[in-house]
Amino acid sequence: MTRYEQLLLLSPELGTEELQEILDRLGAIVAREGGQVLAQDDWGMKETAYPVRKFTRGHYVRLEFALPEQAVAELERNVRITEGILKFITVRLAGAATPQEA
Amino acid sequence: MSQPKKKFTPKKKFCRFCDNPELPLNYKNPEILADFITERGKIIASRVTGTCAKHQRALTREIKRARQMALLYYTATHSTDVLKKSKI
Numbered sequence: 001m002t003r004y005e006q007l008l009l010l011s012p013e014l015g016t017e018e019l020q021e022i023l024d025r026l027g028a029i030v031a032r033e034g035g036q037v038l039a040q041d042d043w044g045m046k047e048t049a050y051p052v053r054k055f056t057r058g059h060y061v062r063l064e065f066a067l068p069e070q071a072v073a074e075l076e077r078n079v080r081i082t083e084g085i086l087k088f089i090t091v092r093l094a095g096a097a098t099p100q101e102a
Numbered sequence: 103m104s105q106p107k108k109k110f111t112p113k114k115k116f117c118r119f120c121d122n123p124e125l126p127l128n129y130k131n132p133e134i135l136a137d138f139i140t141e142r143g144k145i146i147a148s149r150v151t152g153t154c155a156k157h158q159r160a161l162t163r164e165i166k167r168a169r170q171m172a173l174l175y176y177t178a179t180h181s182t183d184v185l186k187k188s189k190i
């Protein structure tokens with residue numbers, strides 16, 4: 001298990017419910033792959049530094065999770081095929097973390 | 103007219119990240135990273151800013167991450183006309 005964080009840039013056209021649905025789905029994938037979501041923080045709607053798919057704004061959400069190394073590719077595959085996610089970045093966080101696990 | 107010649111001594115440069123270890127150096131704080139790029143988007147050399155080698159490497163990495171996520175710009179040009187057209 002390694003700690004990762006993922007920053008998502010979501011389309012500004014998404015409604016609150018659609019947004020929540022995407023996040024829930026990603027959370028479910030993390031759980032399915034044997035991981036655990038540790039934090040989720042919503043940066044809200046922000047101006048992007050340059051237009052992304054013709055949008056000049058986007059919704060940023062940061063996820064933090066523990067996930068086995070080999071499951072990251074599967075999560076990223078799912079992120080790529082999800083509509084409404086314009087950009088994402090996955091960053092490995094320092095420190096080996098296996099919280100709340102026997 | 104016979105004033106003693108004053109030698110120009112530039113302000114001593116220092117690494118801002120060594121000076122203040124609390125200063126977050128990561129792609130999530132584009133405001134800080136923005137101090138280290140030119141208005142055209144180029145990363146400023148450590149020779150100019152005084153950043154130490156260790157932090158300059160991290161800085162470069164984080165600036166590139168921030169660019170990827172559209173938190174910082176790659177260049178100042180090219181985007182202006184698209185910016186005007188899009189509404190959302």
